[in-house]
Amino acid sequence: MTGVTSEGFCWLTGILAAASLVAVALAQDAEPSKTLIPGKGSDLATARCATCHDAQHITRAKLSRGEWEYNIRNMIERGAPIAPGEIPVILEYLATYYNRDSPAPAPDPSAAGFGMDAGGGDPVQQLLNANACAACHTLDKRVVGPSFREFAAKYAGDGEAPAKLARKIKDGGSGTWGSVPMPPNAAISETDLGQIVGWILQQR
């Protein structure tokens, strides 16, 4: 009887084990995590998905690999800035850590980083991911916005570059690089901002 829920089936046949139903209810009512489980591909998945969604869209879900594959394709159709080469990484991550057919392996923070630069534990890279910069910018390719290298080249030799760039990141805007707007990031701390700006201007 495909399509009959476990609860419905129990009810239908009258062999309901009350205790097991309570267990199901508790498991599903638990608050889904607001961050993804760290593991190979988790930072990339966060960067690409968290621009538009709370992480709970993923953390409350347990899907089959096929459903995740459909889901990613659907999000790309809807405009998610995911490069073709990133699809298998994100799919593998989601199908590994959020799969209803197999339990998630242990978290692996050392593998969470992705290739902005070599080294997964890079603090600047973590900032770029956590602030969702990486959803639209990469080191050397134009995705939604310009690459970090383009920024560095544009501001080369400009003494006011750090202040200008910091203001752009904080306030957002459009027109400098085209009509696609840069969203403001008003909540970013001055320390984080300084670290990001310093790093970007070195990428020449």
Next chain:
Amino acid sequence: MSNPSKEWGVNPPRTELTRRGFMTRVAGAGAAVALSGVPVQGWTQDKPAAKPPTDPPGTVPNPGVMAEKVPEMQAHSERPLTGSVPAEHHNYAVTPNDRMFIRNNHLTPDLDAGKHRLTVKGLVDRELAYSVDELRKSFKVVTTQAMLECAGSGRASFVPRPSGTPWSPTGGMGCPRWTGVRLRDVLAAAGVKAGAVHVAGQGGDFGVVATAAPVIRSIPMAKAMEEHTLIAWDMNEKPLPKVHGYPLRLMVPGWVGSASTKWLHTLTVLDAPFKGTYMDGSYRIPRVPVKPGEKMPPDAVITEAWPVKSMITHPAPDATVKLGRPVLIEGRAWVGEGAVDRVDLSFNEGASWQPAAINTGGDKYAWRIFSFEYVPKTPGYVTVLARARDDKGSLQPIVSTWNPLGYFWNGIHRVGFVVEA
């Protein structure tokens, strides 16, 4: 602890993003503290959650939207914003604006009614553009009460649970009064050419990333020409709230909510169904049912009219009533196309059924109110099940057919309450 038996097959996650979460953000004086400052458990503790970008210009922040809603409105996700009130908070003949469900695809745009224009183009004799005032002055203004229900309403009841907003069985719908002009009158003014097959509505909502696909959905000409299909500007005699499509939206009654384009700015008459993600990637169900957990097969169709459905709006789950004192069991029943002709209730888990009274008057696409006077004769826990039937003989199922995106849940609703001696 939740009571798993009060609504079987259903465990809506009510803990995740409540009104309180939004109010925290309001109280935080605009600082985006709620998401970024959330304490997380165990191994995730020292890694910050990805911070949401600050609400871009031209949008209404979520706290502003939620401030217009009753405290009973539960948000199911913040980005995009979705929320609904449970069945027991729907015990109104007409759904008030502050109880109407929210389902955004993108951000809530803050549009200026004075500058807003509706363009009609495509397979028409004349391309036209109207302001809201011009629509009001040019065509007959009509008001009708009509159902609007998200295709995914009830998704949380499917096992296994598909991805998407985890709507409770009766979440994601409402039945307000809509005021506007008939879509067919506007199309007639533009002059629909031979070969027209679908009409696409496009909304003015936009996403955080500039690449976000515009929300475009098309409907067949027959539904577009139906007299209750409106271009609406009022909801319950008040201008549409911003989150519900201000200043203009389509109202395609009885059909999945995605057909009723919010923030409508363009209508395009087409010689075929529109091709786009909101037609071909989402809002589809397999033509032939698939095994639960399988991905969408190539042979799938777009969702249109809702099947017959009902909910019990009174008493509330776990309410207490008095032995021997009559209780008015109340509810709502509806169907996307056609008419509800019967609602039966069961007080013994479906072993036997007895008919409820239904008010059969009202607008064509409005829900029907059913009621039943129940006199509790024994103390203890009692359950009531409601099952509606439409004029084609379709009955609500015990469990709806599983489909990969979790659409059209219309399983029988069940509520339990306690009889005190």
